[in-house]
Amino acid sequence: MSKVVRTIATTALVMLAFAAADVARGQVADAVRQAEQQRIDAVAKAVKPAIAIFSADGNGGGSGVVISPDGYALTNFHVVQPVGDYMQCGMADGRLYDAVLVSIDPTGDVALIKLFGRDDFPIAEMANSDDVQAGDWCFAVGNPFLLATNFEPTVTYGIVSGVHRYQEPAGTILEYTDCIQTDAAINPGNSGGPLFNAAGQLIGINGRGSFEKRGRVNVGLGYAISINQIKHFMGYLHSGRIVDHATLGATVDDDEEGRVVVSNILESSDAYRRGLRYSDEVVAFAGRTVDSPNAFKNVLGIYPKGWRVPLSFLRDGTRHDIHVRLTGVHAREELLAKTQQAPAEEAPPKRRPDKEDQPDQPDDEQPPANPHGEPAKVPDELRQYIQHRSGFANYYFNELNRTRVWNAFHDTAGDFAVLRGDWILSKGEEFTITLGDETSAIKTATTTISLDREKDLSEQLEPQGSGGMLAALHVWRRMLVEGPAAFGDVVYVGTAPLVGHAGLHDVLLGTYDVVEANFYFDPASGELRAVEMAPDPDADPCEIFLTDYREVAGTKVPHRMIVRHGDNVFLELEIESIQLSKSDKPEA
C-alpha cells in the first residue's frame, strides 16, 4: 500500500516540478524559447544577403539575393526585364549598391546581376532544395509593394504547401517547373527574392503566385524556383548570355494504364539517335523516377540546353539506359525576339481576372510607358561592365569568363602560341597524325587521309565512322595555337557535365569554318578534358577525350585520346611520340 502512496507522491512531485519550471520561466518552456531563438537567428542571418532592386529611373523593381562575396545576386527575369542593364540595390545594412545585369534565363524566369562596391557581401547559404518537404517551415524575404524605403526587407513566414509543382507558362514564356509552393505571403515586389528554410538556408527564388479575382495580392499560393534548378544553370548564368532551357525532341503522355510513354519524337533528335522511339515507356530521367507527364516536364525544366542527362526507358519489358543531349527549346532568333519584346507590349493588362497564374509584377511596378525613352544614366565607373552584343544580356561577362577559363588552361598546359609549325603525333609504324595550320593528315600502314582545304570541314568526316576525328584534331590544334581570341568566334557557354567525369566543366564553344566545337575544361585544374566537334547540329558529334597529359616542348599535351562517336568508342589512341614544332615560316 505504501508503494502506491509513494508512487502517487512521486507522480505529483514530477508534475509539480514541471509546472514549477514553467512558472519559473514565465510559463514558457525552454523548447519554445529555443524554437523562437532559432527562428530569430535564421531570420537575422537570412535578411543580410537580401536585396531590394530599384530601376535607376525609379520605376520598377523587385527583390533579389546575393550569392557570392563579390556581389553576384539572383533575381527574376521579369524583374530585370523592365529595369535594363543598370540598377540599384538596397541591402539591410541601409546602403545602396550599383549593379549591372549579367545574364538572363527568360524561360526559367531567372536573372543574375552583379553588385559593386564590396568584395565581402553577405551571402545566402544554399540548401539542397530536393530535401524540402510539404509542411516544412519557410520564409520569404523581400520588398513587397516596394515598402522598404530604408531597404530593410520584409519577412513573411509560412509553410511549404507542395513540392515538385509544375506551372504552365503564363503570359509570356515564363515556365515554372519543379517549383516550391508556399503559403508564406508572396506579393508584388517579392519577385526575385529568396525563399529560405527554417534554418535560413536558400531553397528558392520567389517569382509567381496564383492570383485570381481577388486582385494582385497573395491568396496563399506562392511559387519559388527551386535553388537546385538554379544550381544547374549557375555556370550558364555567369556567361552573360541569354540562356535557354531544353527539350528532349520528344514529348510524353500518360496512356490508359497510367504509363508515361513517348507520344511524339523528332527523328533529328539526339534521343532518337540514342534509340528512343514512339510508345517507349519513360521510367527515369536525370536520375529521377518518372511516373507522370508532369514529373517528366519537371525534370526537363531544370536542365539547360546542351546538357547530357541519363534517361531510362522500357520497351517490351527490357530496360534501356541511355544518355541524351538536350537541345534548346527556342531557336536563337525566337529566344531573342521573345526576350527583346518591349516589356510594355508584353506586360499583361492591368487586371486579368480569369488568368490564374501570373508573374507577380504588380501594377505599380509596371515599367514606364515608353521603355525606349531616355535610358537611365549609367555611372561612368560602371560603363566598362556593360557590353551589348546580339544574343547576350551583357557580353562583358562572357569575355570575362572566356578569359578566365583560357588563362587557367594556359597556366596549367603552357603557351602553344609559339608552336605554329606542324604537330606530329605518332606511334611507331602504326599511325602518324600531322596537324598543321593549313591542313592535317592521318597516315597508317595502309592509307593516308588528309583534309582538303577547298572543302568545308563538315564534309570531311574521315576516318569513316569517327564522325570527323581528323577535323576535330585539326580544330583542337587551332584552338591551342590561336587561343579563343583568334580561333574564330568563341563563346563561354557555362558549365555542363561531361560523360565519364564527375562534376561540371567549363565549356567554350568555338565556331570555325562551318563547324562548331565544344571544349570542356576542368574548372579545378584548368585542364582541357574533351573536344566535341559537331559538323551538323542534327548529327552526332565526334568526341575526343584527352588524358595522360605529359610535357612536350614546355607545354603539357595529352598522350591518350579516346575518340567516341554516337554510342561507340571509335578508337583509343595511345600516342608514343609528340613533336610540336615552332613556326617554320618567318614572322610576319
Added chain:
Amino acid sequence: MIRQRCRLQLVVVLLFCLGLHENTLQAAQSFAGTIDSVQPRMVKIYGAGGVRGLEPYQSGFLISADGHVLTAWSYVLDTETITIVLDDGRRFAAELLGADPRIEIAVLKIDAAELPFFDLNEAVDLNAGSRVLAFSNVFAVAAGNESVSVLHGSVAANTKLSARRGAYATTYHGLAYVLDAMTNNPGAAGGALTDRRGQLAGLLGKELRNSLDNTWLNYAIPIPEIRSSIDEILAGNSRPISSEPDRRRPIESVTLASLGIVLVPNVVAKTPPYVDRVLPDTPAAEAGILPDDLILFVNDRLVNSSKILRDELLYIDRIDEVRLVVQRQQQLIEVSLFAE
C-alpha cells in the same frame, strides 16, 4: 499486482511529461510527417464547370475504407460523370450518394476497398487559437498522383456564419471555424481542415465574398455540425425512393399539376427542377412557391433533376403531406403542402 499498477502509473506520468515536452518542441518542427499521414486520405474531384469562371474541380476526402468521399455540395457535382483521383493517382468514376444542400455537403462513392480514411468518430473540436492545416486541391495545382496543397493557419473564431448574413452571401448559416489563412480559394471547397497533428476537424467551405467591401472570408464547417446529415446520406435516407427497386407506389400519387407547379421544360438529361410558373389558387401558390425557385428536396430526399422529382412524386400518396425545400437565391425555404 499493486506494484505493476504503480509502474504503469509512473510510465503513464512519464509519457505524459514527455508528451508535453514533445508538444512544445513541435512549435518549431516541420509538419512533413503529419502531412504525409493525411495526404493518402485526400482526393481530387473533377466534374461540371469550366465556363464563366466556374472551376470544374474541387476537393474531398475519404471517410470510409470502401470509398465514401465527403465533399462540398456544388455545381461541380451536377453532372453524370464525376471523376475522383486518389492521392496515389488512381482514377475512379464516382457516384453521388446523396447531398444536403442546406449545409452544402455531399457524399460520393467510388468502387474501391481498403483505402485510408478519416474516421468521423475521431474528429476533434477546435477552439479559437488552435493551429490548423488546410488540405485541398486549390487552383487544381496538383494533378494525378501529386499531393494536394497544404496551407497553415489558426482558428480565428468559432462562430455562426449567419452573423454576417447580408454582407456574405452563403447558404450555410451554422457554426463555422473562421480561419486566418486563405483556405477558401477556387477548388478548395470540400478539402479537409485538421489540427496540427492531422486529426480531422472540419470540411473547407466555399469561397465567401463580402459584397459590400469585396473582402473574403475563409471558413470550415466543424464535423459535428454535419455529422448527422452524413449519417443520413450513408444510411440511404437522402436518396430518392424512386431509386429503390422494390418500393411500392400508391394507387393515386401526387402530381405537379395537383400541386399547381409548372417546371421549366425538361430539355437536357439532368434539367434542374426550376419552377417556371405557379398556377393561381393552388396549394403551391398558397404555400408561397415562386417562379425560379429551385426544388432541392421532396420529403427530405434529394431531387437533382426534373425527372427524379416527377418520379419521386409517384411514391407519395395524394392524401399525404408533401414537404419541399426550395432554394431562392441564397435562401433555403421549407414549405409543406397537400395536393388538391
